[in-house]
Amino acid sequence: MNPAYVALESGHVLEGRGRAPGTARGELVFTTAYTGYEESLTDPSYEEQILTFSYPLIGNYGVREERFESDRVHPRAVLARELTDEVAAWLEAEGVPAVDHLDTRDVVTDVREGGAMKCGIAVGEHATPDDAVAELERCKAMSDHTEIGSQVSVAEPTVHGADNDGPTVALIDCGVKGSIVDSLLARGATVHVFPHDATSADVDAVDPDVLFVSNGPGDPANYGAAVSLVEAFVEELPVAGICLGQQIVARALGGTTEKMTFGHRGVNQPVLDLESGRVVMTTQNHGYTVADPGAHLEISQINVNDDTPEGLDGIEYDVLTRQYHPEANPGPEDTLDFFDDVLAMASPRIPRAIPADD
Template identity: 35%
Template sequence: MTKGYLILETGEVFSGTLIGSEKDSTGEVVFNTSMTGYQEIMSDPSYAGQIIVFCYPLIGNYGFNPAGYEGDALHLKGVIMGEACNLPNHYSSEEATHQLLYKLGIAGLADVDTRELVKTIRHHGTVKGFITKDPHHIFVEKEETNWVDVVSTKEQKLYSGYGPHIALIDFGFKKSILNALLKEGCQVTLMPYYTSFGEVQKLNPDGIVFSNGPGNPKTLNARLPEYKKMAETYPSLGICLGHQLLALAFGADTTKLLFGHRGGNHPVKDLKTGKVFITSQNHSYVVSESSIKTNTFKVTHRNINDQTIEGLAHQNLPILSVQFHPEAHPGPEDTHYLFQQFLQNIKEKSGVMSYAIK
């Protein structure tokens, strides 16, 4: 067992036991409050470039299985946990946490006082950190990376279906978003984030989904005019980063939260019905309240805890966007109805449909 350390840019040092790769690793340190779903969380491309701190004290007790991954690879920079279970007990498990991290060359640190670490992050806000064997290592900040460019598909991929044809713009999509669309019978074409409006026109989809993804949405400012033309032409649904990008494209602004929303237990209120849903979330940035033009967007959902914007609808166009994850995984599926609402928008715009909406 090798002693390891997490060194924060603010000077704090947390000790633990290295698991997985023993190579030094730098990333933005964030925490997730979910009690289950560590495999889906670790494989979510939205965590690219980050070091995840799990609040739940035991990670790995049911192992890792082939069906539980949300991406084709793990893009996170490290994992911090209280206790790592080395002997998982589940019929579908193929490997334990330390085995997976070692195989993929990802740094992990167990036996850490995660309660104190999370308190530190909440105090300072999201900070950069460094996992290392050397407790005297001097933190050096790395250059910013365009993580969307790292995780997005590089070529179009078609998934067959009998229903409406959806262009899924990939900023780091979770497989559960694709599965939710396929479950509704949609034909889906996965497209790179740098896809032009002209390329979408050639495809002539019935609607567009702007996916989740990692990093600061303003990294993609140069692409916003293309996204705006897409959303002005086709019924659109934005999820997480996709929500932020649609807001930016129509003139709103985004701002960074102190330590973000990450977990499967965030209460969100639907302002139309007054109903509160428990949602899955993973983001650092939100749409700024003061930047919303009321003649462009209306706020449809709010976070109960801090009143931040969780959903928008365009006043004149069939555009919906939400900050949370209606496909969940991990977390509750309370808000899956938003996919049906998106498909209803497609139906109303087309006037006639040769396919059925479930």
């Protein structure tokens, strides 16, 4: 096996076993999920990140393309305690460096204590610690990836389920997972997928019943076009969002967002619904959160562990967003009814009146 080195912003340089060669740099994060590695590795929300699996064995049920959430692996590199040969071969074929034989307990502890941090990776026959450090020194902060949306979004509008007889959804693709589109199609919707920087004229052309903002990577402050779309349509259409989509909707309606210390990434995050008192288990993958929803949105659900907003509802407008992933790929299926609730907003399509100022 090839030498492999991992240089962390904390100053540590780790040595492991190289499973897929190459160099990489990105924000080091971890997931606590013990299944769903195929879904995680193909989730566009991991763009420009280096993904550490806290579960010790990754690959114990093979690699099946039907579980993929997109057409490629998105993390810049992968760290694990042990990778199976099949997963290592997949990552090598994708050109994604991979390192195992690491004490991932220490890596996770570093991230939990120091926060998501810059990281450099060097794997190969002639790799040295200095090569990893050089990658670290070239690494940008996540907020500096101002064009990250273009790396994960469709280049041109596409349509799915054109023969369906349900509502028409205009989905703004900021890095959408395939299972989100599938969840809408399964309920009879026609889904028009637009690039992250689509214009209001583009969306108007399909006469949608719902505007839906997807998940995706990076800082919501770098998705100005999507924010503008929500601003343009929120008085006319129901608006929904998942993960990054919740943050974008909040920013469009006067709220603020902030970077979390190490984020939520896993399949067992408990969420409390404030109205019903019910706690559901959720799948999550995000490093930013809504700090203040503003005057037009109210918090409907919170994370049991840290009280961060997990659901927002509109006060004057038809708005419904979730910070977690209701599509449950991978993870628990406690919240699949979110998609039913979103499509229910489309009929009847009657915008709510905005109360006049006193």
